[in-house]
Amino acid sequence: MVIFYCLINRITMLLLELHKHQKLAAKRHPMFDKNKFGKYSMYFMALFWMGYLLFIGIMLGIIIPDANPAMEGYHTFNKGIIFLLAIDFLLRFPLQTSPVQEMKVYLLFPIGKKKLIHFLLFKNLLSPYNLLWMFLLVPFSLAVITRLHGVSGILLYLIGWWLLFLANNYFYTFCRTLIKEHILFILLPILTYAALITLFFTTDQFSYCCMNLGESFILGNPLGYLSVLAVIALFWWLNRVVIEKVMYKELSKVEDTKVKHLSEYKFLDHFGEIGEYMRLELKMIFRNKSCRNLFMLAIAVMIMMELMLLTPTYDGPIGKDFVCTYNFIIFGAMFLSRLMGYEGNYIDGLMSRKESIYTLLRAKYYLYSIITLLPLFAMLAMVIHGEITLLKVLSSYFIGIGLTYFLFFQLAIYNTKTVPLNTTIMGKQSMNNGFQSLISIAAITLPILLSILLRYIVGDTIGQIIILLIGFTFVAFSHLWIRNIYHRFMKRRYENMEGFRNSK
């Protein structure tokens, strides 16, 4: 009994200590004070989503029984369990970090590695995110379950759902750890959910199975809970195994000690100093894990965007605006929003050489404008297929590398946080200040708003010509605005260098 008490006491202490460290890490982050905008907008968004989920829950409680009176409301709802789990899984990406990211600092302490992994997985279980959907489920179950099963039915139902979200949580942790190791693992959740959703549409058995699971929760049938607990236990075990493996890999860092093939990009020799910086950028993208993964992700999103054009959902002009615009800014959004952040790793070396930042900015502009030709060529296939006009493609390209890149390049002045080049599983949290967030939002939304507005005022064709001209003007005068950005960067250089050093 005493041993058990001591053990529980130790686990609690460790959990509290880890929790305290996590809070301190956020509070003492160099960007914390600069991030008031982000903080308040986050609180606002949280309140908004809580209210929104409550509203949806109430509405579902009213609509579902009316829509299908032949069946209990909760039965209809439970049939679609898989959709709620898919949305939940998707939302975890921006909202939830992997527990393995916290591990490194604790590895030298006298705590067993396995024990540490278990602690972190347990802590993950207590994440408030796992309770988010209760804002939807509580009003819904109050409306549809109370009549037949009373309060106990509601409680049992909510516990069942909580367990389902926990299972999803550990599946997400498992996938996220693997994705950090290789981007192709993103196929694991995509294929899993795609297979389950296909089952939903192709067989009735699957949806009935989901319905029965939901009912077993309400009735307090232990089989229902045990089946979900078994899934949780399976993913807990898988997570432990995977985390332990990647943790050692991360610590030993033996991946590229001997490089087999060194890319030289010799064609860039003809472009002097700018060519040298373009070569540096290419090497940065392809020799560093986080940049390489980002590039692959950009390619994947680009292909997805192209395919979206073939679906009827994006048949209208706004849908085409959306796909075209984002297709051309995807590389910019991924790399240029972090402008100078990667260079923060060797900022002193750059700053001790004359005008190297100016040349670097120009090289980056030319290189990303060239890389943006990839979606342009891919889009030409859609032009031939008749999905979109050539004018639309050209105007989207030029507004992308013109106005949007102009806006993204402003971030070179305001980004003051070093972005790790090779962080894999022990990543750092990214944090922007309000102004950076505003620039990013403007860069992403302005072109699409401009397109919609011009179509409304002057019609589609003239609107696209105007957009093309605006984009082209920004491109033609790029040397001027890059020079201006360089001068403004130099005025803020001490502040920026301090920020890069502090966040390294």
Add this chain to the structure above:
Amino acid sequence: MITIEHLKKTYGEKVALDIEQYTVQEGDLLGLVGNNGAGKTTLFRLLLDLLRPDNGSASIDNTDVSMSEEWKKTTGAYIDDSFLIDYLTPEEYFYFVGKMYNLTKEEIDERLVHYEQFMHNEIIGQKKYIRNFSAGNKQKIGIIAAMLHEPKLLILDEPFNFLDPSSQSAIKHLLKEYNERTHATILVSSHNLNHTAEISKHIVLLEDGKIIRDIDNAQQTAEKELEDYFEIRKISPESVDTLENKL
């Protein structure tokens, strides 16, 4: 060559550097010594315009370093690994740095021959990114990159750190030879009194951000003075006895 006027840098309450006036003559090989937190690295960062001074200025060849970038063409520096682009191989990094100073690959290769002994066959042709080299070899890469364009002013922070004894000896010879051959001004900080005294023409002792001694080492007499200074800070066995008796 270097003029410092009322240069001051504070971090909150702590004064990291406070130098009223100091001049480094062209062709000097100046050693900078002092305990941890004395202000050596802060001084170097201020000289390289990597930090904003709270007051005063530092000038290289009569140009305030914060007002122009011209001095960067003729200055070479290595302070720490934030100078290194670690996803390049050493060769790529040398060529990259060379390009910044309009040096061709052939010229770089030619100049690298001079550093062969210092590199000890552990740097060139390894097919490894800089990030995978040991701390000592990274230090060597940084030092060589700072010297490749034969700068008129060379600033090295703790160049003996992480180096094995034979590399420490090699860098000493390299710096002395470079100073004699090119008449470049060299500023070197170090905790190693022997090495600093052996190569420096002048030695400046920094303490709490202030220059407390400026020692002429033309006759190689600074080491004794420095040792005496740092010995004062040690508690001798006699002092311990006296303290115990008092207690």
